[in-house]
Amino acid sequence: MPPKSGISRVMSTHSTLLLVLDLVGTFAFALNGAMTAVRFVRLDIVGVVTLGMFTALGGGMIRDILLDALPPATFLDWRYLAVALAGGLLAFVLSRGLEKLSMPIIVLDAVGLSVFAVLGTFKALDLNFGVVQAIMVGTISAVGGGTIRDVMIQQVPTVLRSELYAIPALIAAGCAAATYSFGHHGTVAALSAASLCFVVRMVGVRFDLHAPRPWGSDRSG
Amino acid sequence: MPPKSGISRVMSTHSTLLLVLDLVGTFAFALNGAMTAVRFVRLDIVGVVTLGMFTALGGGMIRDILLDALPPATFLDWRYLAVALAGGLLAFVLSRGLEKLSMPIIVLDAVGLSVFAVLGTFKALDLNFGVVQAIMVGTISAVGGGTIRDVMIQQVPTVLRSELYAIPALIAAGCAAATYSFGHHGTVAALSAASLCFVVRMVGVRFDLHAPRPWGSDRSG
Amino acid sequence: MPPKSGISRVMSTHSTLLLVLDLVGTFAFALNGAMTAVRFVRLDIVGVVTLGMFTALGGGMIRDILLDALPPATFLDWRYLAVALAGGLLAFVLSRGLEKLSMPIIVLDAVGLSVFAVLGTFKALDLNFGVVQAIMVGTISAVGGGTIRDVMIQQVPTVLRSELYAIPALIAAGCAAATYSFGHHGTVAALSAASLCFVVRMVGVRFDLHAPRPWGSDRSG
Numbered sequence: 001m002p003p004k005s006g007i008s009r010v011m012s013t014h015s016t017l018l019l020v021l022d023l024v025g026t027f028a029f030a031l032n033g034a035m036t037a038v039r040f041v042r043l044d045i046v047g048v049v050t051l052g053m054f055t056a057l058g059g060g061m062i063r064d065i066l067l068d069a070l071p072p073a074t075f076l077d078w079r080y081l082a083v084a085l086a087g088g089l090l091a092f093v094l095s096r097g098l099e100k101l102s103m104p105i106i107v108l109d110a111v112g113l114s115v116f117a118v119l120g121t122f123k124a125l126d127l128n129f130g131v132v133q134a135i136m137v138g139t140i141s142a143v144g145g146g147t148i149r150d151v152m153i154q155q156v157p158t159v160l161r162s163e164l165y166a167i168p169a170l171i172a173a174g175c176a177a178a179t180y181s182f183g184h185h186g187t188v189a190a191l192s193a194a195s196l197c198f199v200v201r202m203v204g205v206r207f208d209l210h211a212p213r214p215w216g217s218d219r220s221g
Numbered sequence: 222m223p224p225k226s227g228i229s230r231v232m233s234t235h236s237t238l239l240l241v242l243d244l245v246g247t248f249a250f251a252l253n254g255a256m257t258a259v260r261f262v263r264l265d266i267v268g269v270v271t272l273g274m275f276t277a278l279g280g281g282m283i284r285d286i287l288l289d290a291l292p293p294a295t296f297l298d299w300r301y302l303a304v305a306l307a308g309g310l311l312a313f314v315l316s317r318g319l320e321k322l323s324m325p326i327i328v329l330d331a332v333g334l335s336v337f338a339v340l341g342t343f344k345a346l347d348l349n350f351g352v353v354q355a356i357m358v359g360t361i362s363a364v365g366g367g368t369i370r371d372v373m374i375q376q377v378p379t380v381l382r383s384e385l386y387a388i389p390a391l392i393a394a395g396c397a398a399a400t401y402s403f404g405h406h407g408t409v410a411a412l413s414a415a416s417l418c419f420v421v422r423m424v425g426v427r428f429d430l431h432a433p434r435p436w437g438s439d440r441s442g
Numbered sequence: 443m444p445p446k447s448g449i450s451r452v453m454s455t456h457s458t459l460l461l462v463l464d465l466v467g468t469f470a471f472a473l474n475g476a477m478t479a480v481r482f483v484r485l486d487i488v489g490v491v492t493l494g495m496f497t498a499l500g501g502g503m504i505r506d507i508l509l510d511a512l513p514p515a516t517f518l519d520w521r522y523l524a525v526a527l528a529g530g531l532l533a534f535v536l537s538r539g540l541e542k543l544s545m546p547i548i549v550l551d552a553v554g555l556s557v558f559a560v561l562g563t564f565k566a567l568d569l570n571f572g573v574v575q576a577i578m579v580g581t582i583s584a585v586g587g588g589t590i591r592d593v594m595i596q597q598v599p600t601v602l603r604s605e606l607y608a609i610p611a612l613i614a615a616g617c618a619a620a621t622y623s624f625g626h627h628g629t630v631a632a633l634s635a636a637s638l639c640f641v642v643r644m645v646g647v648r649f650d651l652h653a654p655r656p657w658g659s660d661r662s663g
Contacts, residue, residue, distance in 0.1 A: 381489035
């Protein structure tokens with residue numbers, strides 16, 4: 001195993017619970033990506049699982065490129081690979097029952113978004129990046145997986161179409177950075193910031209809120 | 222702040238004017254990306270600013286991955302982030318007035334293209350890469366931001382559709398490498414090479430010039 | 443030339459024949475990408491050559507990012523650049539004669555897929571990554587170039603649409619890892635594993651085999 005591994009260094013300063021939380025986010029994104037593949041493109045099992053893995057692991061890989069923490073933790077650590085694979089396979093197996101439901105796709109995406117925003121910010125701060133960079137990395141790792149997913153299936157990425165997608169991630173990353181600066185970077189702080197992001201995102205979806213637009217035009221894309 | 226930062230090492234050998242030039246290119250691409258978002262996809266403010274930042278910062282990030290100069294300078298240095306954010310916000314605010322105009326989008330894109338072709342080449346040479354690699358990196362960092370922009374909004378990238386897009390960048394990168402080899406890698410050399418790229422690009426747009434095609438077919442894409 | 447170069451370290455432990463094989467894969471992908479550009483998008487010469495080079499060099503760059511072997515070998519070593527450029531130009535020149543033929547595009551893609559799956563796996567093992575990581579890197583570098591190609595021309599990537607695309611790459615990567623663990627990582631082992639991948643892929647294309655789908659639905663995408 002190569003010497004430079006960001007994840008072990010970072011995770012050793014935290015509890016195992018943060019690793020579990022990270023795997024939960026990975027699993028949620030894998031389910032989401034695979035279900036998106038079934039629902040919108042009707043791919044075969046390889047395509048479904050592949051899109052699930054890209055969605056689950058892509059955000060963390062972009063994060064680790066930006067943080068110069070290569071090779072990416074999501075690639076080095078077999079647990080991320082296993083969880084992403086399991087999520088993709090599970091979504092394929094369950095696909096018949098779930099095909100009519102769009103809400104699970106949205107909820108799972110919000111879970112992954114929330115968790116990755118917080119943990120990406122923590123990782124950047126652990127590696128001694130500045131607060132602005134940490135918030136940006138958190139936000140990018142939150143929206144990265146979904147953006148790769150959307151580009152691959154020829155949709156304008158959710159982060160552009162929005163309905164308050166980047167903003168809850170930004171809020172969670174900001175809260176995570178704030179709690180970190182007060183010395184709180186454990187599970188409670190992470191769950192609090194992630195929950196806030198999740199609530200804001202789901203409220204935005206429920207009431208179809210969106211950020212201001214150039215004109216009062218209808219939505220497109 | 223992490224120890225390995227390519228930008229400070231590079232920029233210390235140049236004048237502050239080159240940094241200003243780099244920020245001008247970043248600002249131009251941010252305006253361009255955000256205006257493209259308004260004009261072609263009608264996104265909300267988050268989507269507009271996000272596409273502006275991707276366009277402005279994407280090319281430099283690809284450049285720094287290729288040069289093993291991670292973390293990317295455009296991410297580490299808050300000035301790039303601030304300028305990209307400001308460009309995106311400004312384009313959003315001005316969008317009503319500018320929506321009918323396509324020429325500013327093209328001109329701003331040409332400015333970013335020209336500046337990044339030259340400065341990408343300089344940075345590679347500063348880091349002791351070969352001339353071929355430097356020209357290639359310069360060209361890639363010039364066309365990279367626009368390519369990310371186009372992929373995200375579901376258009377075939379300009380670098381493929383062309384109308385002389387990659388060629389002026391290649392010319393500017395070649396000129397920059399030539400002046401560098403004669404010991405000129407200051408603001409005058411950079412501005413000269415960038416101006417040449419800008420003129421070639423704009424002449425290509427004005428007279429609708431394009432490179433040879435396989436058949437005499439109509440353009441597509 | 444910068445100090446850290448994965449390729450020289452890796453290739454010195456193998457025969458020159460493996461380098462030749464790698465260049466063959468690069469050439470095949472460059473031809474494939476450029477012919478795809480001519481056939482599906484009708485780009486000008488710059489667009490055709492650019493898409494050829496992205497297809498040829500993209501997979502290796504993703505591989506080297508994952509392996510923390512930056513700068514990418516395909517970028518540092520002028521032979522890869524030259525071969526990719528030559529392939530793109532050749533495809534452009536031959537395009538009139540080849541435009542009706544889809545089989546060369548498929549065969550060339552299968553050649554690149556097979557070679558890159560094996561050599562990506564070998565490179566990861568040479569750099570002391572684990573077997574799971576090596577197989578994953580081999581598969582990703584095999585499908586990476588074609589995925590970039592498809593995203594750029596607005597198609598759902600072949601790796602998602604499948605018809606047994608990722609699976610032969612996975613088989614070849616697995617075989618390569620197995621032979622490697624028995625001390626065989628020379629040309630014979632590489633050619634054997636690559637041939638297996640090629641045969642499986644072509645049988646899949648010939649008989650229109652595909653992996654199980656969620657429903658018995660028609661294919662889409």
